[in-house]
Amino acid sequence: MLADHSLTFVYSLAIILILTSIYNYLTSPLRAIPGPLFARFSRLWYLFNISSGHFEKSTASLHTRHGKIVRLSPNQYSINDPTAFQTIYKSRPEFRKSDFYAAWETPGKLNIFTQRDVATHARDRKKFHAAYTMSTMTTYKKYVDDCVSILCQRLEERMGQEVDMAWWLQCFAFDVIGEISYSKRFGFLDKCEDQEGLIENVGRTTRYSLVMGVVPEWHGFCFGVLVLLGRMGVGKGAGKKFLRDFTLKSLEEKQEALEKGREEDGDDKPKDFMTKFIEQNHSDPSTFTLDDAINGVMGNINAGSDTTGVALSAIVYYLVSTPSALQKLRDELSQHQVSDPITFKEAQSLPYLQAVIKEAMRLHPSIAVQLPRVVPEGGTTIAGQFFPAGTVVGVNPYVLHRDKDVYGEDAETFRPERWLKSDTDPETLARMESSWCPFGAGSRTCIGRNVSLLEISKLVPELVRRFEFEMGGELERDGLRTRGEFFLHVENLRLRVWRLRG
Numbered sequence: 001m002l003a004d005h006s007l008t009f010v011y012s013l014a015i016i017l018i019l020t021s022i023y024n025y026l027t028s029p030l031r032a033i034p035g036p037l038f039a040r041f042s043r044l045w046y047l048f049n050i051s052s053g054h055f056e057k058s059t060a061s062l063h064t065r066h067g068k069i070v071r072l073s074p075n076q077y078s079i080n081d082p083t084a085f086q087t088i089y090k091s092r093p094e095f096r097k098s099d100f101y102a103a104w105e106t107p108g109k110l111n112i113f114t115q116r117d118v119a120t121h122a123r124d125r126k127k128f129h130a131a132y133t134m135s136t137m138t139t140y141k142k143y144v145d146d147c148v149s150i151l152c153q154r155l156e157e158r159m160g161q162e163v164d165m166a167w168w169l170q171c172f173a174f175d176v177i178g179e180i181s182y183s184k185r186f187g188f189l190d191k192c193e194d195q196e197g198l199i200e201n202v203g204r205t206t207r208y209s210l211v212m213g214v215v216p217e218w219h220g221f222c223f224g225v226l227v228l229l230g231r232m233g234v235g236k237g238a239g240k241k242f243l244r245d246f247t248l249k250s251l252e253e254k255q256e257a258l259e260k261g262r263e264e265d266g267d268d269k270p271k272d273f274m275t276k277f278i279e280q281n282h283s284d285p286s287t288f289t290l291d292d293a294i295n296g297v298m299g300n301i302n303a304g305s306d307t308t309g310v311a312l313s314a315i316v317y318y319l320v321s322t323p324s325a326l327q328k329l330r331d332e333l334s335q336h337q338v339s340d341p342i343t344f345k346e347a348q349s350l351p352y353l354q355a356v357i358k359e360a361m362r363l364h365p366s367i368a369v370q371l372p373r374v375v376p377e378g379g380t381t382i383a384g385q386f387f388p389a390g391t392v393v394g395v396n397p398y399v400l401h402r403d404k405d406v407y408g409e410d411a412e413t414f415r416p417e418r419w420l421k422s423d424t425d426p427e428t429l430a431r432m433e434s435s436w437c438p439f440g441a442g443s444r445t446c447i448g449r450n451v452s453l454l455e456i457s458k459l460v461p462e463l464v465r466r467f468e469f470e471m472g473g474e475l476e477r478d479g480l481r482t483r484g485e486f487f488l489h490v491e492n493l494r495l496r497v498w499r500l501r502g
């Protein structure tokens with residue numbers, strides 16, 4: 001009897017939900033916007049596709065089929081248009097981040113990446129700004145040089161062998177962030193393995209947040225359940241706890257070292273992020289709390305490791321698969337007789353190197369999902385379509401970066417020359433530049449951009465002038481295999497490595 005009533009209740013609820021979805025769709029002023037059938041009535045299409053590992057390709061094919069504006073879910077749209085990109089991200093900061101970002105925080109504890117309130121974000125970002133400026137990059141260069149040197153040593157030890165280059169580049173990126181944040185490598189490059197499951201943890205947390213970002217109203221509950229299960233020894237918890245404990249331990253050690261008036265590893269080390277943040281807290285504890293310091297450092301690890309590792313993998317892949325570009329880069333390096341190790345300033349002045357970096361990050365942006373924003377009060381017209389306030393809209397960098405109207409008919413081809421002043425007219429170049437967005441744009445643009453460019457600019461020249469790489473069988477046969485989990489991971493960058501002669 002009770003079972004009968006329960007079933008009636010469940011069926012009634014399902015019917016109400018379906019009828020409400022149909023009613024909402026039929027009365028929506030945006031019902032004419034095309035997209036998959038299921039996306040009109042529920043978020044299920046979005047949920048399944050974003051978990052598929054190939055969301056960038058599904059979004060690209062939707063745009064190919066339906067044009068500039070397509071539906072992802074009943075209230076969310078993907079727009080592929082350079083002017084839309086300007087409006088949503090660059091010129092109107094009042095387009096706040098959507099609740100997708102709630103799933104990236106411990107419930108209730110917002111950080112600089114997840115903050116949805118525009119004014120609070122602007123205030124928070126100012127607090128962190130000083131540690132990421134171009135002028136501070138010189139203080140981090142030693143950390144990068146040290147990691148470049150260890151990575152090269154690891155490759156030297158593997159001459160003639162096939163290596164998983166994406167893995168080594170990820171280890172490099174994690175260790176550099178460890179150095180820059182705590183003056184301490186995590187030890188990936190030293191021990192040649194994932195340290196205390198950190199990479200696995202970040203990966204698991206990212207996968208969770210990506211999927212939960214589609215249904216953020218469930219995040220509080222699911223996070224609580226995961227934490228509870230973790231405490232009971234079932235599963236691996238919510239992932240965030242591990243990172244937090246790791247950071248707290250380092251904070252404690254650093255504070256202790258600072259109080260004793262010495263740096264653990266000697267006085268010659270430049271100031272890392274943690275030290276800068278602790279000093280900021282000491283000088284003004286009311287505006288810069290220790291929680292800010294912890295969140296700032298954790299943010300670096302979460303946002304700055306995989307992103308940089310993926311960008312490096314893309315650069316290496318496109319160079320190895322385009323021998324003419326690799327040769328041109330080698331010629332540029334030898335013509336300019338750059339220092340050993342190359343300085344950031346030298347690297348920035350090499351047009352072909354910069355063009356290679358830009359082109360690889362265009363075809364393979366590290367983040368290849370839409371960065372969702374909410375249309376502000378009053379609504380607005382984007383790409384000729386009026387969107388009411390509260391609609392979620394955004395651009396997927398992967399799709400915009402392949403737009404033939406911006407990058408030309410060969411938009412799918414790796415051709416660094418397109419970024420050279422000698423090959424492209426200023427107007428086209430300006431149009432390409434303003435749609436190039438691997439680091440996002442506007443008030444929410446990547447705060448760590450300079451850090452990652454420092455790493456990339458120093459490592460890539462070193463790799464190409466010291467080593468020769470040969471593609472493994474599967475890579476050569478099938479091309480690059482990727483797995484999109486917010487970060488567009490590279491799966492099969494298996495390369496045989498040789499010392500370069502001459």
Ligand code: HEM
Nearest residue numbers: 112113300303304307308311366371439440446447448452
């Ligand atoms: C190639 C490397 C990198 C890429 C492609 C990249 C990409 C991005 C993108 C696209 C955003 C905007 C996300 C959004 O609008 O939702 C972002 C934000 C952010 N990135 Fe990066 N990032 C990289 C490296 C780094 C590094 C090295 C750090 C730290 C040292 C970092 C820290 C952050 C932080 C804290 C934010 C949030 C900024 C805010 O909302 O104000 N990123 N990044």
